[in-house]
Amino acid sequence: xxxxxxxxxxxxxxxxxxxxxxxxxxxxxxxxxxxxxxxxxxxxxxxxxxxxxxxxxxxxxxxxxxxxxxxxxxxxxxxxxxxxxxxxxxxxxxxxxxxxxxxxxxxxxxxxxxxxxxxxxxxxxxxxxxxxxxxxxxxxxxxxxxxxxxxxxxxxxxxxxxxxxxxxxxxxxxxxxxxxxxxxxxxxxxxxxxxxxxxxxxxxxxxxxxxxxxxxxxxxxxxxxxxxxxxxxxxxxxxxxxxxxxxxx
Amino acid sequence: xxxxxxxxxxxxxxxxxxxxxxxxxxxxxxxxxxxxxxxxxxxxxxxxxxxxxxxxxxxxxxxxxxxxxxxxxxxxxxxxxxxxxxxxxxxxxxxxxxxxxxxxxxxxxxxxxxxxxxxxxxxxxxxxxxxxxxxxxxxxxxxxxxxxxxxxxxxxxxxxxxxxxxxxxxxxxxxxxxxxxxxxxxxxxxxxxxxxxxxxxxxxxxxxxxxxxxxxxxxxxxxxxxxxxxxxxxxxxxxxxxxxxxxxxxxxxxxxxxxxxxxxxxxxxxxxxxxxxxxxxxxxxxxxxxxxxxxx
Ligand SMILES: Nc1ncnc2c1ncn2[C@@H]1O[C@H](COP(=O)(O)OP(=O)(O)O)[C@@H](O)[C@H]1O
Ligand SMILES: [Mg+2]
Numbered sequence: 001x002x003x004x005x006x007x008x009x010x011x012x013x014x015x016x017x018x019x020x021x022x023x024x025x026x027x028x029x030x031x032x033x034x035x036x037x038x039x040x041x042x043x044x045x046x047x048x049x050x051x052x053x054x055x056x057x058x059x060x061x062x063x064x065x066x067x068x069x070x071x072x073x074x075x076x077x078x079x080x081x082x083x084x085x086x087x088x089x090x091x092x093x094x095x096x097x098x099x100x101x102x103x104x105x106x107x108x109x110x111x112x113x114x115x116x117x118x119x120x121x122x123x124x125x126x127x128x129x130x131x132x133x134x135x136x137x138x139x140x141x142x143x144x145x146x147x148x149x150x151x152x153x154x155x156x157x158x159x160x161x162x163x164x165x166x167x168x169x170x171x172x173x174x175x176x177x178x179x180x181x182x183x184x185x186x187x188x189x190x191x192x193x194x195x196x197x198x199x200x201x202x203x204x205x206x207x208x209x210x211x212x213x214x215x216x217x218x219x220x221x222x223x224x225x226x227x228x229x230x231x232x233x234x235x236x237x238x239x240x241x242x243x244x245x246x247x248x249x
Numbered sequence: 250x251x252x253x254x255x256x257x258x259x260x261x262x263x264x265x266x267x268x269x270x271x272x273x274x275x276x277x278x279x280x281x282x283x284x285x286x287x288x289x290x291x292x293x294x295x296x297x298x299x300x301x302x303x304x305x306x307x308x309x310x311x312x313x314x315x316x317x318x319x320x321x322x323x324x325x326x327x328x329x330x331x332x333x334x335x336x337x338x339x340x341x342x343x344x345x346x347x348x349x350x351x352x353x354x355x356x357x358x359x360x361x362x363x364x365x366x367x368x369x370x371x372x373x374x375x376x377x378x379x380x381x382x383x384x385x386x387x388x389x390x391x392x393x394x395x396x397x398x399x400x401x402x403x404x405x406x407x408x409x410x411x412x413x414x415x416x417x418x419x420x421x422x423x424x425x426x427x428x429x430x431x432x433x434x435x436x437x438x439x440x441x442x443x444x445x446x447x448x449x450x451x452x453x454x455x456x457x458x459x460x461x462x463x464x465x466x467x468x469x470x471x472x473x474x475x476x477x478x479x480x481x482x483x484x485x486x487x488x489x490x491x492x493x494x495x496x497x498x499x500x501x502x503x504x505x506x507x508x509x510x511x512x513x514x515x516x517x518x519x520x521x522x523x524x525x526x527x528x529x530x531x532x533x534x535x536x537x538x539x540x541x542x543x544x545x
Contacts, residue, residue: 054443077449084447091444095462104458105448157449 003066005030005161005192006051006083011060013046013216020046021057022216028161031190035203035224038213039239044196047213048163051194052083065160077109084154088166090146092138092153098125099134102153110157117156124152128182144175151182162186164195200243204228212236321509328501328510335497336517342411342493343483346418347476354423358430359461365452375427382424388485390417395489410489418486422479429471433464470533477525481518494518 006028013021020043028034036044050057053069062069069079092101102124103117125131128148138146147167154162164183168176180202186193187206197203203210204224211221212233219233231237306312360368361375382390395414402408437460445455487496494517498510 049443052447054446076451080447080449085443087440087444087447089440091438091440093441093444093459093463095466105450108454108458109449153448 002029007063009061011057013057020216024218030192032208033187033193035207035210036196042213043216044213045165048165052080081157082159083161084159085163086150086154086167088169090150092146094138097135098149102156105157128152143171144178147179162193166196319508319512324507324509325513331497332494332513335492336494339483339493343480346415349419350422350426354426357427362434379424382421387421390421391485411491414486414489429468433468436467437463470536473529477522480522
């Protein structure tokens, strides 16, 4: 049996008095891609943020590679280097060039010399077809290009897990493809990923498993074929029907 | 010229006339004729208002006396070297105090915006500091520090009124500037913090590399106003005997009973602040354009 990469064990999270995650359990094995779907406000982003401790959960345990995510052995920043989030709004630093954006963490957190970090930075940009933009500023790029840089930035610390939070939701439709192509490439290389997405076609094609989150509860967790083909829960069916009606499946 | 689709010639059926190069972009030349009339009216009304004001004043019976008291060319020339020397002091103090304010206020703002729990007592201290120093008039602080502390002649500390008066100005102004910095820090989008933290940056690194550079750029226009205000307020130090432009002008007035020296000082201040004010305008206009571009 392989050791799970991410183990979410009966995690509960409140924002004030509002229950946002209710005893959520979910396991992601190494090299697995798990898609998280669900209506807006169901707690998908919060679950990702709990994993790398952008917010702290209240009950339960989240283990990364067998170690609780609040284990002091991670040090101050070890956890974030191993599980990085890519955001819907890219969140690139607007005052830095593309190259400075992606080399910030290697240089300042991991203490790599500038030359070494930049060499690797250029290599990663090259892989994503962004090498000619190393000296550009984020506002000079299209949304798709910015998101590609954001993914490159998250990969620079060589994380074990990528957490992707609706990374194509802010893009114009014709730019979605170039970002999804990168995710497919990462999957082929064996990257472990947890992906929050509304692109059901992509989830169906790429995910090993799909989990449906509803009101902070995981109602259903299945292979994509079974979840999309024969959803068991009425609420899952209703959600998928709404998505079909909006033309996204 | 306007193409209107009417019933007889619906637009969709018309041959698209798209042979050859497209017409050149329209030239937006400065149109003298349409600009001349408003400009002329504006100038004329300004001339009438200020002209009649000047006429009323200069035709008053007392005008020769007023002129002698305030605008005596001889007195101006006689007092000019001293006042200019004093003004040089103003400029030096201004730049030094300004530098200290910008740094000290940054320390205050950073302490106030660090969120880690063990910073809570320091945050509280900064809040109290800002409340106190914004609430007390600068003039009072200058008197208190500039006269009070040298009078104690504390061992090991400088004893000059200028030094302590300047300290008072730094402490007071830094309270305002810290609040300006803080508004800039708060205006940086929360996603920037999340991104920095998600990359493993510590709270201090997040502030240093991600938040502060954006915050400082945001507050440049607001800071420019402080810079201009400070340039004049340095003259407050004259009340504790610092021989700045105002003090020198006063000394001349006291011996000659002629106020023209103060007018000279006023002229020097205007000469220095007006370009600064225009620069402030320019910077905030540029900043506005930048924001509009980003919002597009
Ligand atoms: N920082 C926060 N403070 C308070 N409430 C929050 C915060 N972040 C999210 N929430 C609330 O938690 C719920 C789940 O949010 P989120 O995880 O962003 O949902 P999703 O990503 O599925 O749209 C929502 O009701 C949202 O209003
Ligand atoms: Mg979300």
